[in-house]
Structures are given as structure tokens and as C-alpha cells.
Amino acid sequence: MKWRKYVIATHRDLGYLCFGLTVIYAISGVAVNHIHSWNPTYSIVRVQSTIGPVLQSGPINEAFVHTVLQKLGEKAALKNIFQPDPETLKIFVEGNTITVQLKSGQVLQEKVQKRPLLYQLNFLHLNHPKKIWTWFADLYAIALMLLAMTGIIILKGKNGLKGRGKWLVAAGIFIPLFFLFLYS
Helix, strand or coil, rough: CCCHHHHHHHHHHHHHHHHHHHCCCHHHHHHCCCCCCCCCCEEEEEEECCEEEECCCCCCCCHHHHHHHEEEEEECCEEEEEEEEEEEHHHCCEEEEEEEECCCEEEEEEEEEECCCHHHHHHHHHHCCCCHHHEEEEHHHHHHHHHHHHHHHHCCCCHCCCCCHHHHHHHHHHHHHHHHHCCC
């Protein structure tokens, strides 16, 4: 029965060790699960303003675009420009899409901003750092597996694996298999 003492100690210590990462992965996981209805990593802030008519004789060139950007106080690097029609100019800079109505001077800026906290949590959860984080995340996955395995053998009797535990373990295996069958 000495092994039970080690199982409990392992389960307890892994539980403490995995707590922070589990909370991070849980918050990020819920956010990413709903990516079809919102972007959990970035938000788009729309800002409308007026800079007055900005007419250009001849084709739009980079010097003209820089004049418009100066009027807006935009200092980000120019990525591209596009003129969908003679009265509209789209300017793409790092983190901002600017639509200028040339005759009226009406401007719509769509600024991409990182969502506080969620950006960082998703960065880790989706393994964007790569490198050593991948190994750390793998160790975390192994720790979760050990946590699950020690967890099912901690209790004895009617509350343990021989009692209601077997039904809960079976449900935990059956539910994902059911959805795999349902969606494939």
C-alpha cells in the first residue's frame, strides 16, 4: 500500500505544478473555440475623421500617400496602396487600413490591436513561440496525462475506479468518440 502514498503525492504535486498552465490553456481554449464569431487575439478599432479634400492631379504616387499619412499623424511603415475607384484610396500600413474619400476628405481607419492578456495566452496556447516552448508544452501534456492516470487510482471502493469511477472514465472516453463519429 506504500505505492498509494506515492501516487497521491505525485498527483498532488503535478496538480500544483500544472495549475497555472491549465488555467492559461483553459481561458485561451474557450476563446479560440469561438474563433468563428470573433477574433480572440486581435480587435479592430474603427476611427473616423476628416482631413479635408485631398485631390491629386494624375496618378496616386507614394509622395501623395505620405502627405495623407502626415495629415493623419500616422507614422507606421507603408505596406501598400490601392485605389478601388477614382474617389477612394486605401492605404495599408502596419496595423492599420486607411480608407480615404479623396473629394470629401472623410477617413476611416481600421486599427488592429492586440487584445490584452488574450493575445499573450493565445500566443502560448497556439505555440507561436516554437523552439523550447514546444518542449515545455510537451512536458505539460505528459504531466496532464500522468495527472489523469494517477487521478483515477487515488480513490478506492464505491467512489474509485471499481465503483462509479469506471462509469465516469467510460463517459470521458465515449463522449469524444461519439463526437468524432458524429462529425466524420
